[in-house]
Amino acid sequence: MDAWILTGVIFLPALGVVAILFIPKERQNAIRITALLASALTFLLSLVMLSAFDRADPDLQLVVRLPWIRVVDWTLEYHLGIDGLSLLLVLLTTFLTPISILSTWSAVQERVKEFMAFFLLLEVGMLGVFLALDLFLFYIFWEFTLVPMYFLIGVWGGERRMYAAMKFFLYTMAGSILMLLAILWLGLSQGTFSLPDLVAAGAIPAGTQFWLFLAFAAAFAIKVPMWPLHSWLPDAHVEAPTAGSVILAGVLLKMGTYGFLRFNLPLFPQASMRLAPWMALLAVIGILYGAAVSFAQRDVKKLVAFSSVSHLGFVMLGLFALNPQGIQGGILQMVNHGLSTGALFLIVGMIYERRHTREIDAFGGIWKVMPVYGALTLVVTLSSMGLPGLNGFVGEFTILLGSFGSAAIGSPWYAGLAAGGVILAAIYMLYMFQKLFLGTLDKPENMNLKDLNLREVLTLAPIVVLIFWIGLYPRPFFELMAPSVDKVVAVLNTAALAMR
Amino acid sequence: MTPSDLMASLPLLIVSAWACLVLLVDLFIPADRKGWTGLLAGVGLLGALAALLLADRGWRQAFGGMILQDGYSGFLQGLFLVTGLLGILVAHDYMRRTRIERGEYYALLLFTVAGMMLMSLAGDLIVVFVAIELLSLPLYVLSGFARPKAESEESAMKYFLLGAFASGFLVYGIALVFGATATTNMGEVVAALRGGGIDSRLMLAGAALILVGLGFKVAAVPFHMWIPDVYHGAPSAVVAFMSVGAKAGGFAALLRVFVAAFPDLAASWGELAMWISALTMTWGNVAAIAQSNIKRMLAYSSIAHAGYILMVLPAAAQARVAPAGISAALFYLLAYLVSNLGAWAVVIAVEKAEGGGLAIEDYAGLARRRPGLALAMALFMLSLTGLPPTVGFIGKFLVFRAALDAGLIWLALVGVLTSLISAYYYLRVVVMMYMRSGDPETRSEGWLNLAVALTAIGTFLLGVLPGPLLSMAARAGLMPLLP
Numbered sequence: 001m002d003a004w005i006l007t008g009v010i011f012l013p014a015l016g017v018v019a020i021l022f023i024p025k026e027r028q029n030a031i032r033i034t035a036l037l038a039s040a041l042t043f044l045l046s047l048v049m050l051s052a053f054d055r056a057d058p059d060l061q062l063v064v065r066l067p068w069i070r071v072v073d074w075t076l077e078y079h080l081g082i083d084g085l086s087l088l089l090v091l092l093t094t095f096l097t098p099i100s101i102l103s104t105w106s107a108v109q110e111r112v113k114e115f116m117a118f119f120l121l122l123e124v125g126m127l128g129v130f131l132a133l134d135l136f137l138f139y140i141f142w143e144f145t146l147v148p149m150y151f152l153i154g155v156w157g158g159e160r161r162m163y164a165a166m167k168f169f170l171y172t173m174a175g176s177i178l179m180l181l182a183i184l185w186l187g188l189s190q191g192t193f194s195l196p197d198l199v200a201a202g203a204i205p206a207g208t209q210f211w212l213f214l215a216f217a218a219a220f221a222i223k224v225p226m227w228p229l230h231s232w233l234p235d236a237h238v239e240a241p242t243a244g245s246v247i248l249a250g251v252l253l254k255m256g257t258y259g260f261l262r263f264n265l266p267l268f269p270q271a272s273m274r275l276a277p278w279m280a281l282l283a284v285i286g287i288l289y290g291a292a293v294s295f296a297q298r299d300v301k302k303l304v305a306f307s308s309v310s311h312l313g314f315v316m317l318g319l320f321a322l323n324p325q326g327i328q329g330g331i332l333q334m335v336n337h338g339l340s341t342g343a344l345f346l347i348v349g350m351i352y353e354r355r356h357t358r359e360i361d362a363f364g365g366i367w368k369v370m371p372v373y374g375a376l377t378l379v380v381t382l383s384s385m386g387l388p389g390l391n392g393f394v395g396e397f398t399i400l401l402g403s404f405g406s407a408a409i410g411s412p413w414y415a416g417l418a419a420g421g422v423i424l425a426a427i428y429m430l431y432m433f434q435k436l437f438l439g440t441l442d443k444p445e446n447m448n449l450k451d452l453n454l455r456e457v458l459t460l461a462p463i464v465v466l467i468f469w470i471g472l473y474p475r476p477f478f479e480l481m482a483p484s485v486d487k488v489v490a491v492l493n494t495a496a497l498a499m500r
Numbered sequence: 501m502t503p504s505d506l507m508a509s510l511p512l513l514i515v516s517a518w519a520c521l522v523l524l525v526d527l528f529i530p531a532d533r534k535g536w537t538g539l540l541a542g543v544g545l546l547g548a549l550a551a552l553l554l555a556d557r558g559w560r561q562a563f564g565g566m567i568l569q570d571g572y573s574g575f576l577q578g579l580f581l582v583t584g585l586l587g588i589l590v591a592h593d594y595m596r597r598t599r600i601e602r603g604e605y606y607a608l609l610l611f612t613v614a615g616m617m618l619m620s621l622a623g624d625l626i627v628v629f630v631a632i633e634l635l636s637l638p639l640y641v642l643s644g645f646a647r648p649k650a651e652s653e654e655s656a657m658k659y660f661l662l663g664a665f666a667s668g669f670l671v672y673g674i675a676l677v678f679g680a681t682a683t684t685n686m687g688e689v690v691a692a693l694r695g696g697g698i699d700s701r702l703m704l705a706g707a708a709l710i711l712v713g714l715g716f717k718v719a720a721v722p723f724h725m726w727i728p729d730v731y732h733g734a735p736s737a738v739v740a741f742m743s744v745g746a747k748a749g750g751f752a753a754l755l756r757v758f759v760a761a762f763p764d765l766a767a768s769w770g771e772l773a774m775w776i777s778a779l780t781m782t783w784g785n786v787a788a789i790a791q792s793n794i795k796r797m798l799a800y801s802s803i804a805h806a807g808y809i810l811m812v813l814p815a816a817a818q819a820r821v822a823p824a825g826i827s828a829a830l831f832y833l834l835a836y837l838v839s840n841l842g843a844w845a846v847v848i849a850v851e852k853a854e855g856g857g858l859a860i861e862d863y864a865g866l867a868r869r870r871p872g873l874a875l876a877m878a879l880f881m882l883s884l885t886g887l888p889p890t891v892g893f894i895g896k897f898l899v900f901r902a903a904l905d906a907g908l909i910w911l912a913l914v915g916v917l918t919s920l921i922s923a924y925y926y927l928r929v930v931v932m933m934y935m936r937s938g939d940p941e942t943r944s945e946g947w948l949n950l951a952v953a954l955t956a957i958g959t960f961l962l963g964v965l966p967g968p969l970l971s972m973a974a975r976a977g978l979m980p981l982l983p
Contacts, residue, residue, distance in 0.1 A: 069967050071898065072824045072974065114867075140888040147882065150927075154935045162935050166927060173887075173923055177916035184897070184904050184912075 005049045006062050006080040009090065010127045012042045013097075013120040020120070025113040032105060035116035039098040039123065046094040053087060058483035060133065060196060068137070074187055079134040079194060084484030085261055086130045088331060088477065089254055092338045093130065095462070096250045097123045100243035102459045103346050107242055107353055108156060115156060122148040122247060129255050135183045135193040135263075139176070142219070142259075145252065146172055149244065157239040164239035171232040175222035182215035186267075199266045199491065206270045206499075213271035216264050223256030226316060227286035230309045237305035242349025245301070249308050250342035254334045257315045261327065265319070266488055269495030272322065276408035279320040284417050286313030291424035295431065300351075300358045303432055304344045307384065310421055311337045317418055318399035321409055322492050326402025327485045328478055333395030335477070336470065340384040340392060343463045347377050350456055351436075354449055360432065365441030370451045374437045376460050383467045385429040386422050391470035396422060408492075501563070508562035508569040510555060511548040511577055512617045515584075518544030519610035526603030534601045535592055541606035542588045545613065549581045559980065561623065565685050568623035575830055575976035576620035576752050580745060583837055584613040587741030589951035590845045593943065594737040597853050600646050608638035609741065616749040620756075625674045625684040625710075628753050632670065632717065635749050636663050639742050643734040649855075655733025662716065662726040670713025676706030686761035693764040707762055707769060714757070717750030720810055721780040724803045731799035736851055739795065740844030743802050748833045751809055755826055759816045760979050770817025773810060774911060780807030781918040788925045794847055794860050797925060798840070801884060804922060805836055811899045811915060815906035824905065827977030828898035831970060835895035838962065839883035842955030846877040849943050849952065857941065863929055864938030873942065874933040876956035881926040883959045886919050891962035894970075 016038025023030050053061060060081035069076040082090065101119060108115050125148065128141030146169055154165030187193050190203065198204075204212065222229045233253075237245050265272050290310030297303040315337065318330030350373065352358050367374035379390070386392040404415035441447065452460075470477060506513065522544065526537045557574040561567070587609055595601040615635030622628045640663060644656025678684050680703040681692035692698055715723040731739045758769055784804030791797040809829050816825035850866070851857045867874035883892030896919065903912040932938075962969060 069965075069970060071901070071970060072827075111868075114871075140893075143888045143893075147887065151934060154931060162931050165935070166924070166931070169927060170920065170923060174920050177920060180897075181900065181904065181909075181912055181916060184901050188901070188905055 002052055002062055003064050005045065005052060006064060006082060006131050009042060009045050009049055009094070010080070010124060010131060012045060013038055013123040013127075016120045017117045020113060020117050023113070025111075028109075028112045031112050031116050032101070035120060036098055036101050038120060039094070039101055042123065043094040043098055046091055049082070050087070050091065053082065053480075055084075055480050056483060058487040059083060063133075073191070074193065076136045076193060077134045079137060080131045081133050081196075082131060084481035085331065085488070086258065087480055088335050089251075089258055090127060090130050092254070092335050093123065093126050093251045096246060096338060096342055099342075099346075099459050099462065100246045102455060103246065103349060104241070104243045105455060107349060111155065115152070118148040118151045119243065119247075122152070126247075126251050126255065130258060133195045135186065135195060138195075139180060139183055142255070143173075143176055145255070149248065149252065152244040153236055153240045156241040156244070159239070160235070161239045164235040167232050168236040171222055171229075175219035175229075178215045179219035182212045186212065195263070195267070202269075202491070202494075204268065209268040209271035210274070213264055213268040213275060216259065216268075220256040220259035220264065223259070224253060224312050224316060225256070225309065226282050227289050227309065227313070230286070230290075233309065234302055234305045237308070237345075238299065238301050242345060242352070245345040245349070246342045249305075249345060250338035253308065253312055254338060257312065257319065257330065257334055260316070260319055261330070261488070265322070266491050269492045270499055272320070272492065273408055273496055273499060276320045276322055276406075277410055280317055280403065280409045280414045283313045283316035283320065284414050286310065287317070287418050287421035288424070291421050291428060295424070295428040298360050300360055300432060300436070301345070301348050303360075303428065304341060304348060307425065307428070308337070308341055310425065311341065311384075313421070314396055314399050314418065317403050317414065321399070321402040321406035322489070323402050323406055323408070324482070324485050324489050325398055326406060327488065328481055329395055329398030329402050331481050331485070332470070332474065332477060333399060336383070336391045336395045339463050339466055339470075340380055343380040343460060343467075344384060346459060347373075347380060350452065355445065360435045362443065363436045363446060364439045364443060365437070366446050366449060367437040368441050369446065369449045372451050372457065376452075376457075376464060377437065378433065379464050379467060380460075381429050381433045383471070385425040389471050391467045391474075394471060394474045504560070505562040505567070507555065508560050509567055509621060511552040511581070512614060512621060514548040514551055515544060515581075515610055515617060516614045518547070519607050519614060522610060523604065523607040526607065529603060534603045535596065537603040537606045538588050538592050538595075541610055542585055544610060545581050545584045545588070549578065549585075552577055552581065565687060566624045566627050567621045569621065570979060571972075571976040572756070572826070572830075572979040573620040575972055576748065577617045579748060579830075579834060579837060580613050580616040580620070583616075583741065583745045583748070583841065584609060586841050586845075586951050586955065587737070587745070589947045590740050590841070590848050591737035592947040593945035594735065594848050594851075594948070597943065598646060598735065599853075600735065602645075605642065605645060608642055612638045612642070612742075612745065616745055616752070619749045620752040622753065622756065623686055625677060625686065625689075625757070625761075628757065629667070629671055629674060632667065632749070632753065635746065636667070636717075639738075639746060642738045642742070643730060645738060646735045651733035652735065655730045658726050659730045659734075666713045666716030666723070668713075669709045669716070673706045673709030673711075673713060676702050676709065680706060686757070689761050690763065693762070704765065704768055707758075707765055708772075710757060711754075711769060711772065714750050714754045715776065718747050718754060718806045718810070719803050720776050720806050721783045721803065724780070724784070724806075727803055728796050728799040731802070732793065732795050736795065736844060736848045740841055740848065743798070743844065744837045744841050747802065747806060748837070751829060751833060754813070755816070755829060756979065758813065759822055759826060763819065763822075766817035766819075770814045773817070774814035774908065777807050777810035777814065778911060778914045780804065780810060781914055782807075785918040785921040785925075789921065791925070792860055793858050794863070794929070795858055797860065798843060798847070801922070801926075802840070804918065805840070805884070807918075808832065808896065808899055808915060809836075811908075811911060812902045814908060814911065815902040818906050821902055821906045823974075823977040823979075825902040825977070826979055827970075827973040828895075828902045830976050831898055831966070831973040832895035834969060834973070835883065835891040835962070838955045838958035839880045839890070839892050842876060842952060842959060843880040843884065845948060845951045845955060846873060846880065849873060849948055850940060852941060860929060860932055862938075862940055863932040864936035864940065866933040866938075866940050866942070868937075869940055870942050870944070873952065876952050877933060878930050879956050879959050881929050883963070885923045885926045889960065889963045891959050891966065894963055894966050
């Protein structure tokens with residue numbers, strides 16, 4: 001039983017796709033319900049997975065390892081497993097997917113069948129990325145996520161959707177093909193694609209590590225996206241349909257940060273140590289740049305998109321602190337960003353459905369007509385800017401703590417500058433909130449806006465609950481990841497000793 | 501000639517004899533029922549395939565070393581037979597629709613398949629030459645099959661002139677090799693080279709000319725000029741068949757001759773092949789971006805794919821990498837067979853009788869009109885780009901592996917970067933089908949749909965479970981000349 005849980009989690013949505021293919025395309029509601037059911041069942045199964053997970057064990061669990069393809073002297077394996085690094089991200093994925101599907105109920109009216117099929121396929125790809133332990137298998141899932149997302153943006157997106165879809169595809173593929181070469185190189189020199197085996201052997205020479213680190217980083221940094229490789233992100237986010245944006249921000253970007261954590265740090269520890277200050281520098285530039293650019297946006301969706309660049313800068317800063325606090329903060333912040341930015345995109349989508357515009361100046365004072373909407377938005381906004389008591393604060397504070405005292409980064413200035421990003425976040429988030437909800441209700445189009453209906457409240461409510469939960473009592477979340485994080489840090493410390 | 505000789509070449513004999521039979525029987529088939537000839541030809545190919553699968557495929561020499569039966573020839577013969585079968589499927593309706601349904605089409609197709617099969621069996625340079633002529637001559641006729649359409653005639657003329665020119669290079673090269681080694685048998689050429697005392701300038705010049713001649717056949721830069729015009733003008737069903745078959749036939753000879761017969765000159769041709777490969781990948785992909793006609797785009801894409809397969813040649817110049825390299829090339833050819841022939845089948849479904857429907861813009865809205873067809877085309881485009889989970893990805897994975905294994909990092913880098921370029925023009929077709937609205941007219945015909953379905957299933961399935969065919973390709977990569 002245990003051996004099949006992970007396989008089930010990955011491929012349950014694919015069963016949903018098969019079911020959808022058999023429903024005639026006119027029966028749109030049946031298709032929507034099937035998709036929702038498939039993703040909800042996947043979420044339930046991932047909870048079963050959580051209950052089978054031993055939180056004290058730092059190693060990979062629920063492992064499946066079967067030979068898959070033999071190529072010359074390699075055995076490519078179907079190798080899955082989960083540990084504290086990936087657990088929360090898998091749960092985040094299975095949690096956000098049904099919510100996103102629920103959000104499309106009235107927003108997606110065209111070609112519903114294809115939309116749901118692509119959406120569930122995307123979930124398969126994302127879960128595969130987080131669970132694969134064989135480099136080849138990982139690469140297949142990694143590249144596979146590109147295809148459904150490309151269609152989601154290109155078919156159901158906004159005005160410039162074709163340009164955005166192509167840009168998204170080419171940018172991401174550019175990075176990942178360099179990673180493919182690095183994976184091949186690893187396989188040729190080490191004779192295996194198994195990540196645990198490669199980490200345990202630790203036999204990659206320091207000089208080679210540097211180049212392999214860069215090749216893997218090319219794929220991951222574009223996905224995160226780190227400054228200066230972020231320019232695909234605003235286009236993709238703005239043009240994508242709401243559910244696509246939620247998943248893009250909530251999960252796809254985390255594939256990049258997760259990649260750094262899962263592959264770059266343990267596989268190339270010496271290179272990670274050497275490059276940590278540079279990565280931290282890029283992260284800090286991203287934090288400040290993203291925040292500054294957000295402030296200049298007139299389009300709410302663009303504002304949220306650029307705020308992602310800033311928030312993921314925090315995650316990267318935490319990861320490359322290379323100490324337990326920084327990495328734990330980084331992982332938690334991945335989840336936080338998925339929740340709060342996912343919710344922000346849902347919120348933007350709700351108002352766009354009503355008014356068909358996202359210009360900040362088109363609104364003002366709408367709290368009066370949409371109080372429930374306003375209240376929920378306030379919570380999410382405060383969470384995103386890191387108000388104590390909500391989830392964002394816990395993540396950012398831990399990251400700053402970790403990077404402040406990080407030996408690998410080597411200077412407290414990075415953390416100091418990053419803290420400035422927190423203040424900037426407060427400025428642009430509150431500015432946005434004020435422009436939308438406060439002030440006088442002077443635009444006639446806004447007078448008759450309907451407040452959220454039950455379905456819309458239900459899509460936001462679970463996220464808000466988690467925002468409070470993580471903010472007030474984050475310990476269970478840290479406990480889930482701590483042993484595995486300590487294990488990664490131990491690998492890094494051994495490498496640091498070897499370097500001296 | 502002994503029974504064992506006949507056994508070694510049984511599938512080839514079946515196809516050749518069947519071709520003559522089809523030519524005869526066709527005389528008795530009424531002019532409005534020429535589709536029957538096609539089905540009859542298909543039966544012959546199936547019979548040959550059965551003979552191939554049932555036969556013992558161990559290493560064996562036949563006809564005094566003229567013919568070599570081994571895993572390499574077995575794999576390639578299977579590939580050619582499948583190409584022929586799919587070629588018949590896509591031609592069946594197309595010929596009637598464009599009113600060029602004449603029975604000799606299928607006989608010529610069978611002769612070409614026989615030429616390709618002979619190519620993979622060749623153990624002697626003279627047989628290589630005979631095979632290349634047997635492969636090419638019917639193709640020249642097939643390219644001009646849509647006469648009196650000027651485009652088709654121009655295509656046939658160009659193909660014939662340049663093909664004859666290339667054959668000239670090839671036969672001159674063979675003559676020089678004979679001059680240097682006093683033999684044309686591949687095994688004896690190896691022995692003569694090992695024995696020493698031969699004129700190495702003569703030998704090198706001969707090898708270079710053979711490379712030029714075969715380079716024409718596989719469409720490697722700078723010998724690719726004929727491809728876009730020929731592919732553009734020839735009937736689409738012919739191009740679907742020959743873009744895969746002629747290329748695979750060329751590679752069958754190229755790999756056998758250079759890796760097995762000229763291993764001692766590897767330092768020279770390895771270097772040359774490396775540059776040709778890099779140039780071919782780059783030029784094919786860059787030029788494809790500018791095309792607005794789908795036939796021309798696929799023509800340049802075909803040039804680019806020749807470049808990827810050629811990547812294994814410099815890698816196989818190192819004896820250590822050679823078996824894995826050869827099997828990578830063979831698997832890549834298989835990947836190219838299913839994805840490229842599938843793409844051409846879709847082109848045929850969208851093409852109109854009078855020659856319209858060939859611009860990439862004409863694919864706008866295909867996803868609404870024919871969701872299955874569009875999905876298959878999207879799959880083929882992704883596979884040609886080399887994205888998982890399609891067979892094209894496994895193919896690229898294998899050739900990049902061979903290049904890296906041989907230490908050719910920069911060549912692999914050229915490979916991945918040009919793949920990125922290719923994503924742009926392949927995805928443009930997907931953009932058209934899914935993201936633009938339009939109302940394309942398409943044909944839905946049983947045999948053609950079958951061809952699309954088979955190739956689409958192959959493209960996906962071989963991308964997920966390539967195991968059995970990979971191990972077959974691995975055995976085929978050994979390719980010894982002597983027991």
